[in-house]
Amino acid sequence: MLELAREQSFEDVKPRPLVAEQRRLLEKLLGDYFASEVAPGLDAEVLAVEQRFRFELDTTTLTGYIDRIDRLPDGHLRLIDYKTSKKLLKVEEAEQDLQLALYALACLDVPELCALGDVSELVYLYPRHLPYGRVARRGQTMTPDLPNRTRERIRGLVDAIVSEQFEFSPTADCKWCDFKNICPRHHLKDVPL
Ligand code: SF4
Numbered sequence: 001m002l003e004l005a006r007e008q009s010f011e012d013v014k015p016r017p018l019v020a021e022q023r024r025l026l027e028k029l030l031g032d033y034f035a036s037e038v039a040p041g042l043d044a045e046v047l048a049v050e051q052r053f054r055f056e057l058d059t060t061t062l063t064g065y066i067d068r069i070d071r072l073p074d075g076h077l078r079l080i081d082y083k084t085s086k087k088l089l090k091v092e093e094a095e096q097d098l099q100l101a102l103y104a105l106a107c108l109d110v111p112e113l114c115a116l117g118d119v120s121e122l123v124y125l126y127p128r129h130l131p132y133g134r135v136a137r138r139g140q141t142m143t144p145d146l147p148n149r150t151r152e153r154i155r156g157l158v159d160a161i162v163s164e165q166f167e168f169s170p171t172a173d174c175k176w177c178d179f180k181n182i183c184p185r186h187h188l189k190d191v192p193l
Contacts, residue, residue, distance in 0.1 A: 001030045005027055010023065033127040037134070037135055044070035044078060046070055049068050050065050050067065051065060052064075053103075055110050057158075062102065062106070064106070066081070077116055077120065078122075079121070081125070082127060083126045085126070085128070086129070088129065100122040104119050105146075120142055
């Protein structure tokens with residue numbers, strides 16, 4: 001892991017003197033993660049990392065990457081998404097989050113992922129949080145109705161995009177937003193929500 005980290009060029013980091021600090025933080029994060037999670041022995045078999053998926057929902061193509069797919073001792077699958085944020089999702093926010101729900105849907109609708117088996121656990125891992133020597137986790141319950149609920153949520157989002165309904169979120173973090181340059185709210189802070 002450290003060798004891969006050292007190959008990173010951090011091209012996006014500006015000003016460039018910050019690269020050394022970013023590199024140090026990444027190596028610390030990987031070291032802490034290895035010591036707390038990997039060295040003691042993983043509780044599951046890792047089947048895939050950075051697993052790409054692509055499937056159709058009605059006329060919409062959905063694509064993405066699942067950070068890690070584990071086979072649990074009981075044969076079921078666990079889907080993991082790594083979060084580098086310091087801020088943990090609240091438990092109820094994690095339950096409502098769309099990202100893991102989309103991954104679970106991919107594991108039903110992409111034949112080669114479906115062939116791996118049934119998903120029973122959906123987990124966000126926070127390597128920057130190490131309470132009690134373990135990284136912090138947030139989960140989402142894999143309920144029987146989750147796939148259909150997720151399909152309906154995605155259909156609602158697609159309809160909103162097609163009809164150009166873009167509501168500002170009062171809690172949006174503009175720092176990393178790709179649309180800052182064209183966003184009226186970012187330039188004129190008093191644009192009503
Ligand atoms: S820049 Fe605009 S679109 Fe981007 S997060 Fe901020 S308010 Fe939202």
